[in-house]
Amino acid sequence: MTKEFIPYEQSLALKELGFDEPCLMMYDTKEILYSRGSFGNHWTNNDKGLLTAPLYQQVFRWFREKHNLVYTIGHIGHTDSWTFATENLQVAGQEWSKHYSTYEEAELECLKQLIKVVKEKT
Secondary structure, eight states: OGGGBOOHHHHHHHHHTTOOOOBSEEEOTTSOEEEOSSTTOOBOTTSTTOEEEOBHHHHHHHHHHHHOOOEEEEEOTTSSOEEEEEOOTTSOSOOTTOOBSSHHHHHHHHHHHHHHHHHHHO
16 A cells, blocks of 8 residues: 555655645654554644655645646557656656656656656746
8 A cells, every 4th residue: 555655755855845735644754654543634744843645646636736737647559668748838848758667657757757847946
């Protein structure tokens, strides 16, 4: 189930960009995931300096809603490759030419690109 959560390094970058949505999991200082133990409880980046571990779907929604950044992850024809692109004209360097061996690899690289774009805008 841990593969559903954003990796530590990207979670830290998102916190620096102002991501503070409620999350079911958080990272400790050793980059280990923890939860509050029941579904109704959640963490935020304001909780005692802890780092939240958001779900991929939360983060991609946050990029759409807060930064108007949209993305597409697609399968490449009759291959075993995946790729991604952002659909915003202000984002230079479409990524369709890069190929990744799994959907998850393309998803992570897409996330890294979106983080980079927001950092460059601020």
